[in-house]
Amino acid sequence: MSENVGSGTGSSLPSIPRPTPAISRRKNATENRSDIGWKHGIDVQGNGKKVKCNYCSKTINGGIYRFKHHLVGTKEDSEPCASVPEEVKAVMLKVCVEDKEASLKKRRFGDDEDYPEQTKNEKDNSQQKGKDIRNFVTKEKGAQVQSTINQIMKKDLKKQCDQQCAIFFYTSTIPFNVTKNSEFLKFCEMVGRYRIGYKPPSYHELRETQLKKATTNVDEMLTEFKAEWKRTDTSDISKITDKVVKMLEDAEEFVDEENVVQIVTDNDVNYKAAGEKMMKTRKNLYWTPCATHCIDLILENFKKKLKVHETTMKKGRKIITFIYSRSMLISMLRNFTKGKDLVRPGATRFATAYLTLTCLHDNKGPLMTMFTSDDWKTTKVASTPEGIRVQNIALDSRLWKNIVICLKTTAPLITVLRS
Template identity: 40%
Template sequence: MASKKTTSGNILDVGWQYGIDVDKNSRRVQCKYCQKIISGGIYRFKHHLACTRKDVEPCQQVPEDIKKMMLNVLVKNQEATEKKSKAFQYIGKDEDNDVGNEITSVDKGKRVASGSGNTSNISKTADKVFEMLDAIMERIGEENVVQVVSDNAANYKAAGQLLMGKRKRLFWTPCAAHCIDLILEDFEKKVEVHQVTIANGRRITSYIYSRTILISMLRHFTKGKDLIRPAATRFATAYLTLGCLSDCKI
């Protein structure tokens, strides 16, 4: 088991047995199985190996025993965290601050509710998501909310239906960015030219970013510009990377 340095200090994590610290700061991890570089640290990388699809593309080459082991690690960590924290805990010192954080905009006298609640320790089943959203609406007043926006994963869609069933004046809407993300995912999975091109782009970037001298050469000739660009959605990143490769090909 390897020891890695992060901003919080030296840590030991089982995930480092299967990944390479690309920039030596634990921010980006290269998978030893599929060679893909995962941004977001070792926690996100473990989801990559466990193939949970939680904000990260699953590894297509991870052995089944490693996949199951990593999933068990994530489940145990989640259970330990849930024991220490109470569900539906909100950030803020007082009621006024909390409500101020929950309300992000005003449109024709109606307030639109957004997340101010810390949900990292809450199980994301449909019932739990529904209870969380319903509790927030109860807190700030149903008359002040007209719309709830979330991604369109099955649990969130079910929670949205439950919420609209109880709150008759409410509308649930899927996140447009998440919809676009799923469209790009289908392009990569079902269009052969996309599959081949993206796979080649990943091999190129993985090769460069696993070798310090090539990273230095890259940044010299591109004047500091990186090939891999961060994005809020994971599949959009693949296409942004192709764009960078095209821009820097000369």
């Protein structure tokens, strides 16, 4: 016999209570802003996806979760805030740790009520994992920092990256001071932002596409200066004596004749004639030839008119060109010379040539040792006709005697030029 349920007559249906509409438990939902992070940011679009920071005014994509990491400074998919107060940062730090622990526990084990049979070991492992998660944020100053697995892995990867970078420099014969170039540091930072999968530009792109872009950018940067260059340009002025005089007179008028005591030009015939002409009409003005240019012309005459100088320079240049066109030989050379180079720049072109002879003379012993060593003999270039010729030149005693003759002749001039 059936039994009636609820009030009413026997044919009435039983009254069933309607379920209460579920309340969203997501504290980050659009209609629910109970997350403490919203006290420090503004919802830009109204959907919780973009949050504008109250302290640095930056807009963070990815919702309130990334915004809290922005305040803490964990660098987890967000740029750290540079203006957040320390007390706010400390609160956000605690919130982020708690969120991370709760998320891990729910993902790995579920709620304790749903899994009453969870063993003590599992609970201990969960708690230990939660402790490890705490280390993903930056500790306060003075506190001891415990390395996480991620940090240890990054430390090993850092060593590998450093080694590969060094090998790249060594095998490409790139000067070490490139690491001080701010553009190189920017490049490394941008590769880090790109993360895994970055491929450098190809040989063609470097020579064509990227080079054209860089040239265009430089031209745009120089636009404001080109007008001034055009105004003061003298390259289209004829260098005959009268034109040179007119150019010097205009310069003198610009700075006022009373402020001009001396005019210094190079030793070109027309400049010399123009300087002497101006001295005749101006008693307080003196024209002087450029001393550096004079010495450079003397060194040039030595090279062109003295056979021993010309021959010695050709042979020295042949040795240097042969070595510096091969990265393997450069490394070998620095091994024997203890890091010294064979090229030394000077104030002028011909001064550089004689300073290079000085470097060869200073490294005579290491060079001769290198060309007679087993390291040299095992290289591929040692058996080539060019390699044999360079070796014979370097081991020829007459070359070193001639270098001494050249240096004795020019040493006083080089000393004056470099003083």
